[in-house]
Amino acid sequence: MDQKAELLGYLRITRSDLLAKLDGLGEYDIRRPMTPTGTNLLGLVKHVASVQLGYFGEVFGRPSDQDVPWLAEDSAPDADMWATENESRAGIIDFHEFSARHSDATIESLALDSEGEVPWWTPERRHVNLHQVLVHMCVETARHAGHADILRELIDGAIGNGPLDPNVSGRTREGWAAYRSQLEAAARDAER
Template structure:
């Protein structure tokens, strides 16, 4: 797992920090079957796969929509605030992990193309910089990886933020 450089540049350091948490998302799913990744583990229905779906949607939203780029259809619904966290019966783990991969790749293209001072418009109308979006997505991803760590421990006892050698 790549470490954030002690003397790296701003964008490089923020991107590596984000990637460390993104990689942990995928690691939390490894070695589990379809039922385990879909299993609701909280009274509100939170599952590993639902959190992965949510993170894919917000990667597309914050990095692509904010800066005027196209996305694939996203699972947001004004009438259902939990739609992006819910795994529908017809959705598979493979499909949601692929959705996360595509969102991450699209976000990476935006990060590569833009300067940290580049400005976009958030879904709520505020002007934000790429720097702000990177920081926000590090926070968002780290928060949900923490949820995933607890859920994974409840499923099979596995803990940590990356595979140990």
């Protein structure tokens, strides 16, 4: 497999992992702020789709015709990080899928050394190539998928990528409670 195909594969996996964190949850749970800064599941999906569209669109002279009002100059700060009551789950997911298709088309049509310019980066950093942006978006998407992992666990206890995820121990609820108690004790002992 060539490097571009490998990176695109990882990007697609992390996109899917992020979207899966919405599965089975109601409107309140996907929208509610779970941190002091307001981080929420649907907002993470909206944000990743928004920045992805910019990095693989505008940066390489391939802007989409998609209207993205939350990124307009007169929009409120952080408007891409949450969904209003008028923005539906289906609409945000459709936007995410559109962004992925548009991004994939850019990635597939350009060589890894194709040059672009990130206008929102500082002048000394803004000249990039597709390889740099592809790595950047793999990292950004994975980072936000990790945030979503934690939020989902806080909401309903779901962890990993489902019950068959080989990277998650098969502990029972009681087993996790005992494990957490062990970690709490170790943390307290280390503080002494």
